[in-house]
Amino acid sequence: MVDMIEIKNLSFKYSQQDGQTFNDFNLKIKQGEWLAIIGHNGSGKSTLARLIDGLLAPSEGAIFIDGIKLTPENVWDVRSKIGMVFQNPDNQFVGANVEEDVAFGLENAAVSREQMLVRVKESLQRVNMWEFASHEPARLSGGQKQRVALAGVIALRPKIIILDEATSMLDPEGRKAVLDIIRELNHKEKLTVISITHDIDEASKAQRVVVLDDGKLIQDDKPEKVFSRGSDLVKIGLEPPFSEKLKGELESLGLVVPEDYLTEEGMINWLWELFSRQ
Amino acid sequence: MGKVLLGRYIPGSSLVHRMDSRSKLILSFFFIVIIFLANNWESYLLLFIVTITSILTARVNFSFFIKGVRPLIWLILFTVLLQIFFSSGGTVFWKWGPFTLSYYGIVNGIYVFCRFVLIIFMSTLLTLTTAPLEIADALEKLMMPLKRIKVPVYEISLMLSIALRFVPTLMDETTKIMNAQRSRGVNFGEGNIMQQIKAVVPLLVPLFVSSFNRAEDLATAMEARGYHGGEGRTKYRVHYWEIRDTLGCTFFVVVFIILLFIRQW
Incomplete structure (x- = not known):
């Protein structure tokens, strides 16, 4: 498969900070891949997302999006291939109501009004928010606002979606709704998804997990492999998933537990089997 | 608090509601200007008839208009009293030091009162029947000629609409911060003026930072x-100028012409 994003020898430093955020950083992301980037606060996850979207400019190195090198001249063209959903549902809602917020990006891209009407409806239906089209943001829940933000992204038909801790302020239900839509987009439309997250459950839905620590890539593997290193996760400031914690506890009680990461469901099945064997 | 209606807009489907926000804005301004042309009881009567007709067409409860006058009542009474006691002419009924109560003064006072009421009624009608965002749109359209002299019209109107959109969000936030500070022992709305002003500081600083x-x-x-x-x-968002807008404008121009005839020259 083709590389959708390629980051080569990237270096970056915030002007008001000492020390490099990134130093000679390399990463390739394939087309249609769902990549999760995890790491503690200040590990450089969000900075990386902003660099990919051209919201920040690297001091050295290059970023290729869909084969095009990101430069200050073509940043608006490249950005049109990327849709971003940010953390705070309220602070990215520009329009006075739902449909106008979805239209905001289309207005920026100078899409004709007839097209806009079609695309706004289409994308709101995709996220099951069409019936709320005329609602003001004050009347929506956090999860609904994030779905609207997602509709705004879908309407622009990007190739890449970046979720910058987009589910961290949502309740479990809202989180699930958002992630279900993302999974569908990833499966059906072959959209490349980058989800930056603290939430291990969200990360475990990805096909590949990259662990960042102080701007360094310390692990790049399948989620099962990454999360099976429970104690190492704690070391880099992440809480291991519930099933891993349970596994650790069982191990300390003298049980023999499987090496690989188990999802909660996998854990339940394994426990049942263990139980029925005894 | 987040559910508070912004402005005093009351959704509806009357003729006035469906009129284009541009024509409503222009007509309100126009009406306020021609109020100052009225100078006898016939002309004020005409303007009152026009205002009442507009209110009836909008099918909005009359109590909203009385509520619109209420916060300004002291200002109105003060101005009216100034007019009554400090303008002279005609028969003098009573005199004490600098105060005179004259026929001319009383008439002037009544006119000033009528002017205030008419202006408040008309502008209340505008805000009751037009969503704030539509008013922002109308302003953008009407400011368009200013683009020639490099006024950033689009930016101003986007700023306006974002400001309107964030009012409920910031009100929610204010409530949250107030509750948080209350739980830490801050008293809002109690004590003398200095204490009340001091109580606002722990509210404003976090609100400022978060904004x-x-x-x-x-x-x-x-x-x-x-x-x-x-x-x-x-x-x-698009707006269409319809027949009803042209009709509305014609109506007010006719009123203007009649006013020119019946006013005292």
Whole structure:
């Protein structure tokens, strides 16, 4: 498969900070891949997302999006291939109501009004928010606002979606709704998804997990492999998933537990089997 | 608090509600200007008839208009009293030091009162029947000629609409901060004036900080969604000038002409 994003020898430093955020950083992301980037606060996850979207400019190195090198001249063209959903549902809602917020990006891209009407409806239906089209943001829940933000992204038909801790302020239900839509987009439309997250459950839905620590890539593997290193996760400031914690506890009680990461469901099945064997 | 209606807009489907916000804005301004042309009881009667007719057409409960006058009642009474006691002419009924109560003064006082009421009624009608966002749109359209002298009209109108959109959000935030500070023992609305002013500080500082954070987030999100200045954007919200708008304008021009005939020259 083709590389959708390629980051080569990237270096970056915030002007008001000492020390490099990134130093000679390399990463390739394939087309249609769902990549999760995890790491503690200040590990450089969000900075990386902003660099990919051209919201920040690297001091050295290059970023290729869909084969095009990101430069200050073509940043608006490249950005049109990327849709971003940010953390705070309220602070990215520009329009006075739902449909106008979805239209905001289309207005920026100078899409004709007839097209806009079609695309706004289409994308709101995709996220099951069409019936709320005329609602003001004050009347929506956090999860609904994030779905609207997602509709705004879908309407622009990007190739890449970046979720910058987009589910961290949502309740479990809202989180699930958002992630279900993302999974569908990833499966059906072959959209490349980058989800930056603290939430291990969200990360475990990805096909590949990259662990960042102080701007360094310390692990790049399948989620099962990454999360099976429970104690190492704690070391880099992440809480291991519930099933891993349970596994650790069982191990300390003298049980023999499987090496690989188990999802909660996998854990339940394994426990049942263990139980029925005894 | 978040559910508070912004402005005093009351949704409806009357003729006035469906009129284009541009024509409503222009007509309100026009009406306020021609109020100052009225100078006898016939002309004021005409303007009152026009105002009452407009209110009836809008099918809005009359109590909203009385509520519109109430907060300004002291200002109105003060101005009216000034007019009554300090303007002279005609028969003098009573005199004490600098105060005179004359026929001319009383008439002037009544006229000033009528002017206030008419202006408040008409502008209340505008805000009751037009959503704040539509007023912002109308302002953008009407400011268009200013683009020639490099006024950033698109930016101003986007700023206006974002400001309107964030009012409920910031009100929610204010409530939250107030509750948080109350739980830490701050008393709002108690004590003398100095204490009350001091109580506002722990409310304003966090609100200020969080507004700046919000502004930064919003700016990043807007940039990520491709916003690069107002030029070359298309518009999702459109407004059409319809027959009813032309009719409305004609009606007010006719009123204006009649007013010119019956006023005292």
